[in-house]
Amino acid sequence: MNANPARPSVPPLTVEVTRGELVECRHTVHAVVVECTGQMVRFWGEVAAPVFPRSAYKPLMALMLLETGAAERYSLSEREIALGCASHGGEPAHVAAVTAWLARLGLEGRALECGADLPIYEPAARALLRSGGAPDPLCHNCSGKHTGFLTVARHLGVETRGYIAPDHPVQVKAREVLEALMDMDLTRVPHGTDGCGFPQYGLPLRTLALGMARLAAPETLGKIRGAAATRINHAIAAEPFYIAGTERLCTELARVTAGRILAKAGAEGVNVAWLPGQGVGVALKVADGAARGRNPALLAVLRQQGLLSAEEWRALAPYASPVIRNAAGREVGLLRVTGMES
8 A cells, every 4th residue: 555644643533322412422433535546535543553344345355256257157147246245134135146146056055154144134034033934044144245255166166165264265366356456465464253254354444445445446457357346336336235235324325326435334333435436445443343333424424525415415314313212213312423523
């Protein structure tokens, strides 16, 4: 990543949680906006310390699907490419699409090594349990990403078992893609294991944002990787439901902006966004890992940068300033972001 001149310390953002007239809780948020050149446009808080991106960099890993020729060989649709980048809600349409994709590979749900889980979309989870169903790998929010890696393994003719191991050929290829996009040797950063079993790499927020900015600038990536980035961006814009699902910001942001701004959330308060054609990436981390803070913070950053129209901001208001309701449905508080003026 290009070096930046020394900058003055900038306070982090804060997501305030109100209840009545009192601020009941505050979540600290570190955030950065980066151009595909590596130049930081704006930052708040600490953006050089490593964080685990969790699911936020799935779209970068999915580049391997296109670059290896696996997507072409197995005739992947835009819907399936979006699922390969997704943390889906486990809704029936998500599960059906993953099941059909696996069948085309000659595989079943038991080939997935993400572990069994209930859908993260609560109505889908309740419906599954009412019908006598149980946690299942197909319902796991990462089952699309895992199916993508199995697709690459099939295409390369390598063993599918153990594809989540760091030294498996598909994981090595994915790591090489990440290293190229982010100008970083991932063997020299903190390592961990994600909730779905995949390797995790500790990255500075500014480096994560750089990767997203380069995904947003396919023309800078060369013919093969640039074509792959273009296809991923188009797939998410064309099939926004399959990047997340019902009542999810990743889906709604792509839908409301007609694909002008794309986003991908990660666990423990991570969020990223990128603007295809503009070469801009955003990355943030809620310091205490609170998921409820990541959407208001991301939208506040996008608005501060002039990237959302007034109409788009109104359409996304439920995610920008979520209302807190009690068990009776009465509004008792809300979330709001402070510190944007810094």
